[in-house]
Amino acid sequence: MAKRTISKGSRLKLRDKYDREFFVLITGLLVASPVGLFYKKFETLPPKVLAIYAVGILLIAFSVAFGLLILLYHKFLFFSKNNYKRLLLNYVVKHGLVEKETVKDEKGSHEKLKLAPIYLKQPNTYELHTYFPIDGGVHQEKFLDLADGLETTFFADYQEQNFINESKILSKKAFVEYVFAIDGERNRIPVNDVIVDKKLGLKLMNGVYWNYEADPHLLIAGGTGGGKTVLLMSILSALAKVGHVDICDPKRSDFVGMRDVPVFENRVFFDKESMIECLRSKMQFMDERYDYMTNHPDYKAGKRYSDYGLTPEFVLFDEWAAFISSLDFREFDEVIQILTQIVLKGRQSGVFLILAMQRPDAEYLKSALRDNFMKRLAVGRLTGSGYRMVFGDENEKKVFKYIKGKIGRGYVANNGELAREFYSPSVPFDKGYDFHEELSKLPVLADTTEVQLEAPPISNVEQERAESGVLEEKSYTITSLSRKLGQPSKTVKTAIERLTSGGYSISEKSPYNEDDFIALQTVFLTKETEECTLNESIDIVLTDEAEFEKEFVTFHKEDVA
Numbered sequence: 001m002a003k004r005t006i007s008k009g010s011r012l013k014l015r016d017k018y019d020r021e022f023f024v025l026i027t028g029l030l031v032a033s034p035v036g037l038f039y040k041k042f043e044t045l046p047p048k049v050l051a052i053y054a055v056g057i058l059l060i061a062f063s064v065a066f067g068l069l070i071l072l073y074h075k076f077l078f079f080s081k082n083n084y085k086r087l088l089l090n091y092v093v094k095h096g097l098v099e100k101e102t103v104k105d106e107k108g109s110h111e112k113l114k115l116a117p118i119y120l121k122q123p124n125t126y127e128l129h130t131y132f133p134i135d136g137g138v139h140q141e142k143f144l145d146l147a148d149g150l151e152t153t154f155f156a157d158y159q160e161q162n163f164i165n166e167s168k169i170l171s172k173k174a175f176v177e178y179v180f181a182i183d184g185e186r187n188r189i190p191v192n193d194v195i196v197d198k199k200l201g202l203k204l205m206n207g208v209y210w211n212y213e214a215d216p217h218l219l220i221a222g223g224t225g226g227g228k229t230v231l232l233m234s235i236l237s238a239l240a241k242v243g244h245v246d247i248c249d250p251k252r253s254d255f256v257g258m259r260d261v262p263v264f265e266n267r268v269f270f271d272k273e274s275m276i277e278c279l280r281s282k283m284q285f286m287d288e289r290y291d292y293m294t295n296h297p298d299y300k301a302g303k304r305y306s307d308y309g310l311t312p313e314f315v316l317f318d319e320w321a322a323f324i325s326s327l328d329f330r331e332f333d334e335v336i337q338i339l340t341q342i343v344l345k346g347r348q349s350g351v352f353l354i355l356a357m358q359r360p361d362a363e364y365l366k367s368a369l370r371d372n373f374m375k376r377l378a379v380g381r382l383t384g385s386g387y388r389m390v391f392g393d394e395n396e397k398k399v400f401k402y403i404k405g406k407i408g409r410g411y412v413a414n415n416g417e418l419a420r421e422f423y424s425p426s427v428p429f430d431k432g433y434d435f436h437e438e439l440s441k442l443p444v445l446a447d448t449t450e451v452q453l454e455a456p457p458i459s460n461v462e463q464e465r466a467e468s469g470v471l472e473e474k475s476y477t478i479t480s481l482s483r484k485l486g487q488p489s490k491t492v493k494t495a496i497e498r499l500t501s502g503g504y505s506i507s508e509k510s511p512y513n514e515d516d517f518i519a520l521q522t523v524f525l526t527k528e529t530e531e532c533t534l535n536e537s538i539d540i541v542l543t544d545e546a547e548f549e550k551e552f553v554t555f556h557k558e559d560v561a
Helices: 013-041 045-074 077-094 147-154 228-239 254-260 272-294 322-324 329-349 384-391 436-438 459-469 478-484 489-501 514-532 536-561
Strands: 099-105 109-113 119-124 127-133 157-165 175-182 203-206 208-210 216-223 244-248 311-315 351-357 375-379 411-413 422-425
Touching: 013 045, 013 077, 013 119, 045 077, 045 411, 077 119, 077 147, 119 436, 147 157, 147 175, 157 422, 175 322, 203 351, 203 422, 216 228, 216 384, 216 536, 228 244, 228 311, 228 351, 228 375, 228 436, 244 272, 254 436, 272 329, 322 351, 329 351, 329 459, 375 422, 384 411, 384 514, 384 536, 478 514, 489 514, 489 536, 514 536
Parallel strands: 216 351, 216 375, 244 311, 311 351
Antiparallel strands: 099 109, 119 127, 127 175, 157 175, 203 208, 375 411, 411 422
């Protein structure tokens, strides 16, 4: 528990429920008050006329006050945070997290509500903090378990829980803090604001950055029509200003046209052989960089490429699954070996992967490799299993919300962290914006750059993993699956048999892989959240999977056509 005194924002009060009404009333009366200076002229008016004037003046005054209220809520956090205060107050009261006192007066006795010292703070447009006391009160245990309820109430994404100790000489106060990511759409940025900040990395949204030196390699998943291609183009536009980008487009559609853009000259590949050669040359380039750095007069263990003034290199692969599907066994093994080396050594040498696909199944991207992509993005609609493949065990119980019609909406997280709502950069196509035209304006970079992001040095453990060149693939037996899922072995076997008979791609016998675990995890979580039987939850999962497969097949048939 951290010992620190922090600003906790404003304390929650019962009267916060009526803050808008109080504002309109007081402001309206203030707006109308100057009319009182002319009261002598009104004295001569007939009562009916005076009443009409009074009603008209008050109507205008309160309309002005209401308009001002809307403007202030739209422009200033000081006011807009009150929306969250009312939601929090309603949650606290309706869930009985208040103390009740019996008060006696002239009219008899009645109950009076008393709030604990609860605070709310909104430091910016994309983050919300709430604080609940740890003081031995009657609601303390409930205060320690509010993440899920508040996440739903705020329509936000829970990020973390912290404990704060504000011990002083004469008093001791402690609080539990809940942090939420809020207002994803409000924090969407235009494509021209997608830049590489020299400290934080690639800006994707207000409050969301990809620091490729601290969190190397980006995994992007997205269903058909979800906005994945526009997102990739936006990323490409920013990275091409600070580094060299190789583009592999097995679909031969969205990125092939970039081959005549100067910054991508000889860097766009779309047939199988050239894409494999791209990966080979990138691994060779990476090894040459290692030699350069270790022989540099300023070499020191733990330093990375940017410490030597070198430029980052990116490999962007669209529709990775389509590429993998085109390989024979020998080519597949070679590609996976190259990918493993880049994943392990890329951060130190400055070679970073961006893989995009509809869903990162182990069939196309082994789970051991997938686990080493430290930034994760999903746009459009995915199945429950798809979200868990992308965002991992940390988000196993998260409710991923799909909003129909919101192109470019999805979720984002660093590997090992909780996902939050994400919106792809907005692109003004209706005003004639053209990626090809904008990218053609970019100058070709030299081999050195001044950009160095804030990132920890290469650790000894990371160095040893890179030198070993091996990633350990997770595997399970029925017993270990049963233990991790918290289900009887017989139930797990039944679920596997039902999924297999329903056409789901899952191993029929041991060893089971990470995707098998995710599929079973989805079944049991669906059973819990939908409050249904095991067979019903399996039917739901099979239906979702069938819809995904239908989209996947249609998508690739269109590519072939």
